[in-house]
Amino acid sequence: MQWILIILLCGLNILLALPAFAVTPLHDYFRESWTTRDGLPHNTINNIQQSGDGYLWLATWEGAARYDGRNFTVFGRDALTGLPDAGVRTFFRESDGSLLVAGSRGGVSRVGSGRWQSLPPLGQLINDLVRDQQGQLWFAIEGGGVARQLPDGQYQRFGQKAGLPVRVAYQLLQDRQGTLWVATQQGLYRADPAASEIRFEQVVLLPQNPDVNVFALALDAQGRLLVGSEKGLFRFDGLQFSLVDPGLADVAVTALHVDAQNQIWIGTLSQGLQRFSELGIEQLAVQDGLPNNRVLSIFQDSEQSIWVGTNAGLYRLRETPFTNLTQQQGLADNYVRTVLEHTDGSVWIGSAGGLDHWSAGQVRKIQLTDSVSVLSLAEGPAGDVWVGTYGDGVYQLRNGQVIAHYHRGNGLASNEVRAVALVADQAFIGTSAGLHLLHQQQIRLLTVADGLPGNFVSALYYQEPDNVQAGQLWIGTGSGAAIWADGKLRPLSLVSQEQAEYVFDFHHDKDSPYIWFATDRGLIRYDFTRDLLRLVGRNAGLPVEKIFALLADNKGDFWLSSNRGIVRLSQIDAHAVADGKAQRLTVSDTFGEPDGMLSAQCNGGSAPAAAVRRDGTLWFATSIGVASVDPDRLAQFSLKPPPVVVQQINADGREVSLQRPEFPAGTFRVRFEFAGLSYVMPSRILYRTQLQGLESDWVERGTANHAEYTNLPPGDYQLLVSAAYPESDWNSDVARIEFRVLPSFWQKGWVQLCAGVLMLVTLLGFVRWRLYRLSQSELKLKQQVAGKTTELLAQAQSLRQAVAEKTQLAEQLQQQAAAFAAQAREDGLTGLSNRRAFDEQLAFEFSRAQRLGQPLCLVMLDIDHFKAINDRWSHQAGDLVLQRLAALLREEVREIDRIARWGGEEFALLLPQTELSQAVEVSERIRQAIEALDFSADVPGLTVTASFGVAQQDAVGSYDKLLSRTDQLLYQAKAQGRNCVCS
Helix, strand or coil, X not given: CHHHHHHHHHHHHHXXXXXXXXXCCHHHCEEEEECHHHCCCCCCCCEEEECCCCCEEEEECCEXXXXXXXXXXXXXXXXXXXXXXXXXXXXXXXXXXXXXXXXXXXXXXXXXXXXXXXXCCCCCCEEEEEECCCCCEEEEEECCEEEEECCCCCEEEECHHHCCCCCEEEEEEECCCCCEEEEECCEEEEECCCCCCCCCEEECCCCCCCCCCEEEEEEXXXXXXXXXXXXXXXXXXXXXXXXXXXXHECCCEEEEEECCCCCEEEEECXXXXXXXXXXXXXXXXHHHCCCCCCEEEEEECCCCCEEEEECCEEEEEECCCEEEECHHHXXXXXXXXXXXXXXXXXXXEEECCEEEEEXXXXXXXXCCCCCCCEEEEEECCCCCEEEEECCCCEEEEECCEEEEEECHHHCCCCCCEEEEEEECCEEEEEECCEEEEEECCEEEEECHHHCCCCCCEEEEEEECCCCCCCCEEEEEECCEEEEEECCEEEEECCCCCCCCCCEEEEECCCCCCEEEEEECCEEEEEECCCCEEEEECHHHCCCCCCEEEEEECCCCXXXXXXXXXXXXXXXXHHHHHHCCCCCCCCCEEEECHHHCCCCCCECCCCCCCEEECCCCCEEEEECCEEEEECHHHHHHHCCCCCCEEEEEEEECCEEECCXXXXXXXXXXXXXXXXXXCCCCCHHHCEEEEEEECCCCCCEEEECCCEEEEECCCCEEEEEEEEEECCCCCCCCCCEEEEEEECCCHHHCHHHXXXXXXXXXXXXXXXXXXXXXXHHHHHHHXXXXXXXXXXXXXXXXXXXHHHHHHHHHHXXXXXXXXXXXXXXXXXXXXXXXXXHHHHHHHHHHHHHHHHHHCCCEEEEEEEECCHHHHHHHHCHHHHHHHHHHHHHHHHHHCCXXXXXXXXXXXXXXXXEECCCHHHHHHHHHHHHHXXXXXXXXXXXXCCCCCEXXXXXXXXXXXXXXXXXXXXXXXXXXXHHCCCCCEEC
16 A cells, blocks of 8 residues: 555656646747738837737827727827827736826827827837826836826826835835835845835845846746846846756846746846746747847736747747648758658658658758759668668668669669659659569669650559458659559559649548549549549549648548648548538638748658658648648637727718718718737638628628728618637627718608698699599589580590590509609619619519529629719710610510619629520620720710629529629629629
C-alpha cells in the first residue's frame, strides 16, 4: 500500500508540474504588419486598445485610428471629437466599454456607441491615464508630473510639495492593494489615491541608480508589479525588486503586457519585441518582420492576438493551425518539392536547394552535388533513402551517405526523377521519359510503346496485398493512370472524368475496394472490383480542381494540397458523392495564409508532396517551406461568430446619421454598411440581413459587408445584421438599426382618405344626376304615348336610343374601372407591368415550375450610369431610354415570358421553361441589342448599356431567395465593370 501511495503521489506531482497549455514558440506565430500604405494615418503607434463593441483603436500622432479588420477610420481634431490636437498618445477603457482618448495639448475625450464627449483639456501632453478604484481619473503628463480630476471637473496637479519632484511621468498603474504606481523619468513613485492628503513616495528600483528611467508598468498573474526600465525588467515581491531574468538586464524596456497565459511580452527601446515564458526569452526584430526595433505598445485582443505598436507601423502575432519550416530554421531552400517521414521518425525534405534531414527539431543539410534540385523521395526496405533529382538522376543513401547513383550515363533515359517506389528487391523510378525498373543492377525502361499512358511519370504508389486485392503498383502520368501487376502494364484512361489527365497522388485504405486519385480535375475514386471511376470535382463543390497531394488523417478527413491552399473534407462526404447518394459535398474547409501558411501555393508533380507523420501531424511541401498542421489542435482555433456593427448609412449617396435616421419622401436607394469585428480572418466573415417591415426571412449576403434597398414604401423599419465565420454559427447578438421612410404628400393617410371620399361623392352625384335625367325622359315618354301613335312610335325609338346610351355609358364605366385596375398594375411610362404585378407573376410561375419540375429563370437588368444620362441629357432623355428599352424587351422575348419595370432603371424578365444557359443567351442577345440602340436622332452622343444578373429557381427554395440571388448577381455584374451578364 505504501508503494502504491508513493507512486500515486509522484504521478500527481508530475501532472501538477506539467504546463496547463503548450507554449507556441514565438517564431511559429503568424505575423502581419500594417503601415501608412495600408491606411494608417501615421506609422508611430503610441497605444492600442479594444473598445467594448469590438473595435480596435490605435493611438497615433495623426489621430485615433479605429480598425474594423478591413479599414481604418481616423478621428482627429474636429467638432466631433472635441480634441484640441490630432496627436493621440493613450487610451483607457472604461468599465462600460467606452474609451477615454488622450494626447497632445492635454486633450481628453470619451467615445462610446459612436458618440464623442470632450473633457476640459489639461494643456500638456498626456502620456497615460487611469481610473482608480474610487472612480478618480489620474493623468501622467509630459512636463507636468501627475494630475487627477476632482468631482467638480477641475484638475489637481501634484509636484514637489506632494513628494513628486519629477516633471515627466510615463505610465500609471493601480495594483490589487490599491497603491497607485507612477513610472517617471526620475525613478518609480507610489501613492495612496484614497488618502485624504496625497503624498508620493519614491521607491528605489536600483540602489546604485535611484533615478533610473522607468517607462512601463504591469501586473503578472499573481498580482506582482512588473517594472520596465532603461536597466531591465524587474519584479516586485512586496519587499524588494529583482530581475525577472538575467537575460533582461540592461535591456531598455518601453512597453509591457502580460497575456492571458501569463506570458510577459516586452517592448524595448532598440532590441525589438521579446517574450518571457517557460520557453525562456525569445525575440523578434526587424529581420523577423518587425517594422521597427523600437516598440511603444503591446496589446492582446479578445481573440488572443498580440498587437505591437512600433515607430514604423503596426505588427500582429497570432497562433494559427499551421506552422512552417523554412530557411530561417535551416532548410537549404524555401521552395520545397517533397517530404518523407522515415521509419525512425525523422523527416527528409527535398527542395530546389537540395536535401535536408529533420530530426528532433534540428535541420541538417545532406550534401549530394552542387546546385542539385530534389524532386522525389522514397524509403527502401532496409531503411535506405532514395532521392530523385531534377537533373542528376536518383541517389541511394544509407545513413546519410551516397551508396549508389543512377543517371543517364548508367541506364536512365532521363535525369528528371519525379517518383520512386521500392517493392521487395525492385526499384521503380519514374522519370520524364518513362518508368524504369531496377533489379539486380539491371535497368528496364517502360514507355508508351509498352502500354504506359504517358512517358511523364508523376506519381508511384505500391498497394500492399490485402483481403480484397493482390499487391500492385499504381503509376500516375501526365496522360492518365496505369497498373503494374504480374509483370504487365494495364493503362487506365481518365478522359471520361471531365478530360482528367494528370495523376499526382494516390490513396488507398487497407481492405478497401477503392483507391483515390489526386488529379487535375479533382478527386477520382476507382472501384477496382467493378472497374468503375467516379469524379468528385468542382461540380460537387470541391473548391479547387488541381490536387497535388491526398492525405487521410485519423479523424476521417481527407486533406488535399493545391495551388490555392489546402482543403479538408470528410471522407464520408466524398464517398457519398462518388456513390451518387449526394450531389455535392456538405462542407469543406480551405486553409491558406490566414491560417498560418506562409504561402498557400503547395507544390506537386513530385512525390511525395505531403506526408502523414506517426504523431498525426500532416506536412505539406509549399513554395515557402514545409507547412504542417495537427488536426487534433484544430478545435483550438475554431472561430466564434464575430460581433457586428452598422457603420454607415447612405441615402441616395448622402451619409445619414446612425441615430434613428429618417429618409425623406422619394428616397430611391438606401445603402447600409456593416462590419464583423473580428481580426483573425475578416475577409472570410459571412453576413446576413433581415429588413423587418419588408422581409420575413434572413437574406444571406456572403462576404459582402453592405446591403442596398430601393424604392422602400413609407413606414417604419428595423434592419437586423448578423455575422458568422464559415465554420461557426450565426451570431445571435445581432446589430439593429431602426429607421423611417417618410411619405410623400399624396401618400399620407389623410390625403388618401380625402381623395377616396371625394371620388365616392362624385360617383354618387353622377348616379343621382343620371337617374334624374332618366326620370325626366320617362315622364316625357308617357306624355307622348297619350298623343298620336306616330309620336308614340317616335318616342319608342327615342327610348330605345336612351337605353342604348345607358348601355354605352355602363360599358364606358367598365372600361374606366378596367383602366384604373391596369394603372395599379402597370408602369405609366413604359406600359410594362410594375413590381406589384410582377411579384404576383413570379409567385405563380415559381409555384408552377416547382410543381411541374420545369426550369424557370429570372433576369434582372439595370441601365448603367442612368443617373449620368439624366444629369447630362435631361430627364426627358432618361424617359426616352426607358421607353425604347421597354419596346426592345417586348420584341426580344416570347409570348410566355413576363417583362416588368422593377423600379427606376431596373427591369425584370421572367423566362418560364428556360434553362440557365438559355437565359444567359437571351440576356446576352438583349445586352447587345441595348448596346446597339441608336439615339442619335433624339439625343446625339447618347449610348446605353446595361448589366444583367441571371439565376435559375432550382438553386433556391423560394421566389424571395431567387430574387435575392438574382439581385446579388446583378451587383456582381456591376462590380465587374458593368455591361455584362453574370449568372
